[in-house]
Amino acid sequence: MKLIFMGTPAFTLPVLEALSKKHELLAIYTRAPKPAGHGMKLTKSAVHEWGDAHNIPVYTPATLKEELVQKEIADMGADAIIVYAYAMMIPTAVLNCTPKGCINIHPSLLPRWRGAAPMVRTIQAGDNETGVSLMRLDEGWDTGPVFGQEKVAIAPDETPESLRDKLNPLAVDMLMNLLDNFYEPTPQSEMGACYAPKVEKTEFLIDWSLTASQIERNIRAFEKCYFILNGKRVKVLKAKVLDGTGATGTTIDDKLQVACGKGILDLEILQKEGKNSTSKHDFLLGTKVPKGTNLCAIN
């Protein structure tokens, strides 16, 4: 089939790779290069780099709302548009400009976790399972009819990255199968629908009044949670939930066990700002954190 791919981050590459082997990629649409990294250098998206490397035309319009852009897409004569983490509003004209429409990979069991951050929110919520939904985009936010779904269990130590590794192969299989044997999707139910809002950076500062298990899930889901120690950010990259009580937000010993709203959180892997990540053991060699240290303080 003749396809157009729309996507941006690196984790969409396996899908792109698979598509390129069995189908004809007419064009890639992705986010325009933007300043990123320490030097704020203009950086192309992973998908953009891939397209360059494989000699596939890459387009980076700031919006798809302009008629010229829409006409450009329609004139390519694609059979379908594959959308995976494109992070851009797709207007009706584009939704309907190919025979088979815009086919979207959504990493959740729709209608649960519609929206921007389904994998993060499903881990944060402590769900036991999630999955991939293959759907046709419509005007709503992930409300379109579904071609199919595959479930996976969420492991106790799941992170968005590990989850992607589980979901991606499923997504590839489902998508390839659909393209080989095209069939019509069935409408989504509204039962159990919920939204996965975009992650805000204010969510990264650890609120020790939450339960230890909730904080632990946040640590895994966001992978950027931190507290302030001696005026510096300390990221917590891995932690373990223990039983026990103590003054909320303070250490109950000199080994980085912190009392939470409920339970104790044992901090296992940490990273001081400007430094690489370290095990608890290494961290404590250079930074003493005596019993009773309050980690709630902002300064």
Place this chain on the structure above:
RNA sequence: CGCGGGGUAGAGCAGUCCGGUAGCUUGCCAGGCUCAUAACCUGGAGGUCGUGAGGUUCAAAUCCCACCCCCGCAA
């Protein structure tokens, strides 16, 4: 020129401001003690202090210059 932290023993850090014997903790090796230990005691190895036969100096981890690399914020 986005803002900022950092590179010193295998690891995590102090020392740099104010130049003068290379330090701490841990790990490792050997020995001792102990029913036992992530316990304790004794001894030991391990360093081109990111790079530059750079600059200044009697003397540079420390001051000056250039470059390389890592990271936090931000995006």
